[in-house]
Amino acid sequence: MSGSPIFWLPAASTEGARTDHLFFLLCGISTLIVLLVLTLIVTFAIRYRHGSAAPRGRLPEFFRSEFEIGWTAATAFLFLFIFWWASAAQLAGYAPPPDAIEMHVTAKQWMFKTQQPNGAREINQLHMPVDTPVRLVMTSQDVIHSFWVPAFRFKRDILPGRVTQGWFQATRTGTFHLFCAEYCGTDHSEMGGEVIVMPKADYAAWTAAQPEGDDLGKAGGKLFVKMGCAGCHAGSNAVHAPNLAGLWGRTIPLADGSSVEVDERYVRDSILQPRREIAAGYEPIMPSFQGVASEADLTRLVAYIRSLATGEDAGQ
Amino acid sequence: MTDMTAESGLTAPRSDTYLNHGSTLWSWLTTTDHKRIALLYFGSITLFFFIGGAAATMIRLELISPNGALFTNDGYNRLFTLHGVIMVWFFLVPSIPTTFGNFLLPLMIGASDVAFPRLNLFSWYLNTVGGLLVVACLVLGGVDTGWTFYTPFSSMFSNSYVFLAVAAVFVVGFSTIATGVNFIVTVHALRAPGMTWFRLPLFVWTQYATAIVIILATPVLAISLALIAAERLFGLPIFDPQHGGDPVLFQHLFWFYSHPAVYIMILPAFGVVSELIACFSRRQVFGYTAMVWAILGISVIGFFVWGHHMFVAGMSPFAALVFSFLSFIVAVPSAIKVFNWTFTLYRGQIYFEAPMLYALGFIGLFTIGGLTGLFTASLPIDVHVTDSYFVVAHFHYVMVGGSVSAFFGALHFWWPKISGRMAPDGWARFAAILMFFGFNFTFFPQFVMGYLGMNRRYHHYAPEFQIYHVASSMGAVILAAAYLLPMGYLTWSLFRGQKARANPWGATGLEWQTSSPPPKHNFDQRPVVTERAYVYHPDQESPRHEEPNAREPHNPQGQRG
Ligand code: HEM
Ligand SMILES: [Cu+2]
Ligand SMILES: [Cu+2]
Numbered sequence: 022m023s024g025s026p027i028f029w030l031p032a033a034s035t036e037g038a039r040t041d042h043l044f045f046l047l048c049g050i051s052t053l054i055v056l057l058v059l060t061l062i063v064t065f066a067i068r069y070r071h072g073s074a075a076p077r078g079r080l081p082e083f084f085r086s087e088f089e090i091g092w093t094a095a096t097a098f099l100f101l102f103i104f105w106w107a108s109a110a111q112l113a114g115y116a117p118p119p120d121a122i123e124m125h126v127t128a129k130q131w132m133f134k135t136q137q138p139n140g141a142r143e144i145n146q147l148h149m150p151v152d153t154p155v156r157l158v159m160t161s162q163d164v165i166h167s168f169w170v171p172a173f174r175f176k177r178d179i180l181p182g183r184v185t186q187g188w189f190q191a192t193r194t195g196t197f198h199l200f201c202a203e204y205c206g207t208d209h210s211e212m213g214g215e216v217i218v219m220p221k222a223d224y225a226a227w228t229a230a231q232p233e234g235d236d237l238g239k240a241g242g243k244l245f246v247k248m249g250c251a252g253c254h255a256g257s258n259a260v261h262a263p264n265l266a267g268l269w270g271r272t273i274p275l276a277d278g279s280s281v282e283v284d285e286r287y288v289r290d291s292i293l294q295p296r297r298e299i300a301a302g303y304e305p306i307m308p309s310f311q312g313v314a315s316e317a318d319l320t321r322l323v324a325y326i327r328s329l330a331t332g333e334d335a336g337q
Numbered sequence: 338m339t340d341m342t343a344e345s346g347l348t349a350p351r352s353d354t355y356l357n358h359g360s361t362l363w364s365w366l367t368t369t370d371h372k373r374i375a376l377l378y379f380g381s382i383t384l385f386f387f388i389g390g391a392a393a394t395m396i397r398l399e400l401i402s403p404n405g406a407l408f409t410n411d412g413y414n415r416l417f418t419l420h421g422v423i424m425v426w427f428f429l430v431p432s433i434p435t436t437f438g439n440f441l442l443p444l445m446i447g448a449s450d451v452a453f454p455r456l457n458l459f460s461w462y463l464n465t466v467g468g469l470l471v472v473a474c475l476v477l478g479g480v481d482t483g484w485t486f487y488t489p490f491s492s493m494f495s496n497s498y499v500f501l502a503v504a505a506v507f508v509v510g511f512s513t514i515a516t517g518v519n520f521i522v523t524v525h526a527l528r529a530p531g532m533t534w535f536r537l538p539l540f541v542w543t544q545y546a547t548a549i550v551i552i553l554a555t556p557v558l559a560i561s562l563a564l565i566a567a568e569r570l571f572g573l574p575i576f577d578p579q580h581g582g583d584p585v586l587f588q589h590l591f592w593f594y595s596h597p598a599v600y601i602m603i604l605p606a607f608g609v610v611s612e613l614i615a616c617f618s619r620r621q622v623f624g625y626t627a628m629v630w631a632i633l634g635i636s637v638i639g640f641f642v643w644g645h646h647m648f649v650a651g652m653s654p655f656a657a658l659v660f661s662f663l664s665f666i667v668a669v670p671s672a673i674k675v676f677n678w679t680f681t682l683y684r685g686q687i688y689f690e691a692p693m694l695y696a697l698g699f700i701g702l703f704t705i706g707g708l709t710g711l712f713t714a715s716l717p718i719d720v721h722v723t724d725s726y727f728v729v730a731h732f733h734y735v736m737v738g739g740s741v742s743a744f745f746g747a748l749h750f751w752w753p754k755i756s757g758r759m760a761p762d763g764w765a766r767f768a769a770i771l772m773f774f775g776f777n778f779t780f781f782p783q784f785v786m787g788y789l790g791m792n793r794r795y796h797h798y799a800p801e802f803q804i805y806h807v808a809s810s811m812g813a814v815i816l817a818a819a820y821l822l823p824m825g826y827l828t829w830s831l832f833r834g835q836k837a838r839a840n841p842w843g844a845t846g847l848e849w850q851t852s853s854p855p856p857k858h859n860f861d862q863r864p865v866v867t868e869r870a871y872v873y874h875p876d877q878e879s880p881r882h883e884e885p886n887a888r889e890p891h892n893p894q895g896q897r898g
Contacts, residue, residue, distance in 0.1 A: 025801045030789045040476045040717040044788070047715065051708040058679055058704050062697060069618070069687045070689070077684045079878030088680070089673070096672040099710070100665040107715035108658055114717070115654050130494075164490040165584060167649065167724060171790025174721040179722045181489060182578020185651050187357065200792050201419035202649075202724040204483045204620060206490060210795035255694070 145214025239324025447529025727787025
């Protein structure tokens with residue numbers, strides 16, 4: 022952003038603050054170690070330069086394995102401590118809070134297309150409210166990209182044929198850089214945009230002012246009929262297929278005796294590779310929609326099935 | 338310890354050195370002498386170092402401005418890809434093993450050549466074929482995938498000469514494998530009488546460990562490259578998700594090779610630095626046995642940490658923890674080595690000739706490179722800094738600050754043995770110091786801008802990073818000067834340099850027990866080894882003072898003949 026600070030970029034997310042703490046801790050430890058090594062080298066170099074008068078005498082007996090074991094243990098402990106600290110921070114922030122609002126990101130050479138919970142679309146921009154957890158559901162239409170917001174200390178690759186997720190919670194309002202971090206071809210360095218964090222009220226106003234757009238869930242409902250899903254899945258049907266209402270979020274039994282939680286991944290797999298996990302009590306007659314349903318279609322279908330969960334609107 | 342006179346028999350200039358054993362071009366191109374093959378390799382890697390360096394210079398020039406316009410986006414992408422491909426596979430991986438390794442390994446263990454001299458020559462020809470392919474790729478228009486060749490970009494989307502580049506790396510990989518096989522067999526089969534495993538100089542240990550890593554890891558690289566070619570040329574769906582392929586599979590295969598490959602690039606440097614520090618502080622290497630175990634430990638654990646390159650590529654949190662944990666573990670032996678080098682100085686008689694300055698510079702830069710490895714092994718930090726300039730700085734500290742400094746240290750240390758002439762030490766010290774400062778000047782700013790959000794592989798960037806890029810480019814000018822200087826004074830020394838004695842530094846290794854330059858068959862009589870490596874002073878006693886020009890030749894690894 023024009024006018025971005027040159028010498029320090031303050032963290033603007035909850036995770037970012039945690040990452041910075043760890044970063045400074047490591048900077049401190051590293052500086053100490055570098056200073057220690059430097060001091061030792063310089064001292065020895067001066068004191069024991071050839072021909073210096075420093076007494077050398079017999080080498081002390083302890084100067085052997087005790088030393089070796091000593092600093093091996095010391096470094097090992099230090100490193101384990103850092104590992105423990107870093108991993109604890111990572112795990113604490115791993116799972117998104119259940120109330121996170123969900124934004125969709127579709128990456129392609131060389132732009133980010135984002136979609137708000139209410140269906141409003143943006144290109145190379147993402148508006149979001151401050152102090153609210155936001156969960157990203159991302160996929161790519163071509164090569165691998167990566168969603169990086171340096172101020173949030175957040176980065177996640179975006180893969181073709183797969184859904185990746187991540188979340189963050191902004192702590193400050195403002196406009197922040199968004200970069201594509203994974204090399205993706207010619208205009209990789211031009212692929213980016215901004216994340217605009219707004220006060221909650223402003224965000225609500227902004228959302229309301231957006232053209233309604235095609236509400237994801239509603240669009241998905243139309244597809245559900247058009248693609249023939251309804252022919253099997255709509256309750257009153259001759260074909261024996263599960264009713265999808267109320268399915269989302271439940272843990273259901275599978276034919277092979279295991280059970281699975283119905284989430285984005287499961288639903289997508291059910292559509293693309295229905296034979297992989299078969300719901301208990303049903304014949305595996307559902308055809309694969311691999312190559313039939315586009316990435317965008319999938320997103321809508323999933324949103325529709327989610328909206329059947331509680332009867333609320335697709336935005337959760 | 339023997340006295341000076343023992344050496345004098347070797348001081349007399351002799352006419353039957355390996356260099357004047359035959360002087361036609363043909364005699365060089367068909368040689369099976371490990372020392373001459375080492376020189377052939379010197380030619381190749383020097384050439385590639387300067388091609389890669391030219392690319393780096395253009396990269397740095399372009400990045401002075403946030404909207405650099407010397408190159409198109411495609412042009413810039415080709416530039417950094419070529420820089421990476423050439424520097425990694427055509428310079429750094431072969432650098433120390435194929436030159437100093439080839440030259441010194443047989444000498445250090447008291448053998449007259451490597452186990453398979455013709456395979457050795459063949460490996461150089463393979464290397465040359467690979468080199469021609471990569472040059473062809475460059476001339477035709479280059480490749481734009483990044484040296485990491487990530488799919489599906491490389492296998493389906495790139496419109497550049499991916500196949501040529503992949504073929505070049507594939508071929509040069511086999512050349513490295515041939516060298517690896519040769520070294521392993523040589524160390525096992527050709528050690529002089531009395532040269533037991535724990536009497537081997539650490540340089541030999543590192544060459545041995547490197548060779549093992551090479552033959553275990555490089556085939557995996559070959560397979561992953563062949564799969565790219567299969568998908569690109571024949572449309573075999575391997576990485577393409579549209580047809581059930583998995584793009585991340587490539588990353589696993591690639592890093593399963595490429596993480597061990599960073600040890601292929603750094604282990605030989607460890608070996609060099611151990612030799613230098615011991616010799617110039619006239620001390621036994623502190624903790625020789627620990628050093629050996631550290632080398633072996635690194636080589637083994639190094640195979641299990643590849644996932645730390647993929648923390649943001651969609652990995653289960655459990656897998657991420659395991660890879661993070663192992664990455665911390667693999668850092669322990671490296672830390673031990675730094676402490677051991679430092680304590681080798683303790684109570685020494687330290688000389689500060691150019692090789693020593695390079696070695697000390699290595700310790701400093703490698704320590705910073707290694708410590709920043711702890712940052713990238715820490716999950717939350719790596720999520721932020723991966724694919725940023727922080728990572729670029731990290732691996733340059735290790736690979737350029739570390740390995741390339743060690744390479745230059747080795748060059749100055751063994752130059753008298755190889756060429757028979759001394760390098761002018763004043764100039765050499767000047768270059769070493771320049772290199773250290775130029776390096777830090779170039780790469781330290783990259784840590785900062787990386788953390789602040791400067792993306793790796795970006796042609797155009799946000800204006801707030803310009804100040805760091807300008808600093809880095811200014812440093813690069815100094816660094817380039819420091820790399821060019823030795824070309825000048827080393828060439829000069831070939832003609833005007835003082836003639837070298839057999840053992841000008843008074844070092845202990847067997848390679849110093851033969852004339853400089855050595856005769857074709859290395860030793861007039863086969864050495865018999867009677868002692869450990871590095872007996873610069875009796876056990877438990879500290880080294881005594883010796884006059885700089887009369888450092889005792891230390892003949893402890895055995896009597897000649
Ligand atoms: C001599 C001074 C050098 C300079 C100024 C320099 C500069 C650079 C720069 C600016 C990049 C980043 C390109 C980007 O990602 O946008 C880079 C990447 C790289 N450099 Fe260097 N470099 C130098 C020497 C070396 C050497 C000697 C090696 C050999 C080990 C090396 C290995 C690499 C590698 C492996 C990459 C990554 C390439 C990639 O990400 O595709 N560099 N270098
Ligand atoms: Cu990109
Ligand atoms: Cu690695």
